[in-house]
Amino acid sequence: MKIDEELQKLIPPLAEDELKQLESNLKNEGWRSNERIITWNDIIVDGHNRYSICKKYKITFKTQEKKFKDKNEVILWMIDNQLGRRNLPDYARGELNWKKLEILRLKAEENMKLGVTLVSNDTKVDMKNVVAKASNIGDVTASRIKFIRDNADEGTKIKLRSGNRELSINKVYTDLKKKKQREDVIQEFKEAPKLEKTKRKYSIIYADPPWKYFAGGNKNQSIYYKGMEIEEIKNLPINSLANDNCILFLWVTFPILKEAFEVIESWGFDYSTCGFNWVKKNKSGEGWFFGLGNWTRSNSELCLIATKGKPIRQSASVSQIIDTPREEHSKKPDIVRDKIVELVGDLPRIELFARSKTKGWDTWGNEVK
Incomplete structure (x- = not known):
């Protein structure tokens, strides 16, 4: 007599107390005259637990061969048989x-x-x-x-x-x-095709992840990307893209600063400072934009700097403050890319979660146009 693993997996296991009761009954009362282990082509289709217990304690049992058209018919019969179980x-x-x-x-x-x-x-x-x-x-x-x-x-x-x-x-x-x-x-x-083709290493990595930063993940910073849990962002293989001397520019909002530091560490970088503080103006360019905020009304966003190895600053005149109008939802100022190049030089660079291609930059992202 044989056991087919696929068929056996169809049978939900008995609860521990049910299995103990069945074992006790068979040991104390033996095999009942009206009980049968059902087989098909000598394969067990019903009575797996009884069979195992009888083999263990060398209890004599009886079988009954049943005919089916094919294995799918066997499975349907077994399923209906199992669905008749209580609890x-x-x-x-x-x-x-x-x-x-x-x-x-x-x-x-x-x-x-x-x-x-x-x-x-x-x-x-x-x-x-x-x-x-x-x-x-x-x-x-x-x-x-x-x-x-x-x-x-x-x-x-x-x-x-x-x-x-x-x-x-x-x-x-x-x-x-x-x-x-x-x-x-x-x-x-x-x-991502760009990475697969070039397998390049980069000295500048510029990232604007689609953080989920409210409880329950209801607030997503990006409408272009499905919001990602912190662990998902941490597990991205960013370290494999970085040269021995590399600088990371990471956009982050104030409510998730703590998590941003965890991401930086997971990617193999050391936090350095705030690279840019984008103080937002209204889309019209007139007056300051005021968001909601958890306590005070927020109107600025941070781009952190983290390093791997010893990247070199090329310019000491790049300002931390950027005061430009807001554009479409979550889009960052284009001028930041220029400031990054001014700050550290015309080095191999990539933008992650990019919306569009930019001359001089490799890009990765599902919304790159």
Whole structure:
């Protein structure tokens, strides 16, 4: 008799007390006359736990061979069998219903090719809604279960299937989503065509990250970029772009100064000073702009300087204060690039999270035009 790992994974594990009770019953009472381990082509499709316990304690058991058209038919039978269990955790129930629906949709597509319609093949069916109703859960939960199933490690999924109280669908989903976003950003950065082609090292790095800086991430500094969590920004491979002697110019707002210092350190730089303080005028150029602010009304923004190695200052006449009108949302003054070159020279340089290409600068960003 054989065990198919794919089929075995379909069976949500018993709770610890349920497994102990089953083991106790088999040890004390033996195999009941009406019980059977169900097999298909000598592969166990029902009774995995009983089989393991009987093998462990050398208890004699009985089997029953069942006929199925193919493996998908076996899976559908097993899913329906498991869905009949009491106290099945929401994750396990949702995961099983997702698998069932996907197989039924596949069979529907095959039937369409044969000109036969046995189940609905409407491509407009909201699959998460179907799963939600079948599992007695909300649409959002159904969607999150699928995301977890497709992205979580097997150990995490086993815990969720068993109803482990230390984990919840929402917590696992949130953690996975953050991890995936971080990986996607890192991968996107690594695959940026300019970097892939040149593999250059830079002496100047100029960055304006799309910080999420209000609780819950509701306020995003950039409408051009999806807001990034601090950990996502910290994990960008910026250090690999830097020459041994390199200077970083990093735009930051006052509420996230502490986090900005963490980013600087993670990127392999040492904080030096404030390079520029942009005191904003109204778009008309008349009068000072006043933002909201947490305490006082804010109207300035900082561009910090951090260094790696010993970059050299070329000019001692570059002013820290910039007083220019605001333009479109979160766009920084173009003059800053000129001041950077004046300050440290015409060195290899790159602008990260750029909106447009600028002569003399390499750029990286998903909104570069």
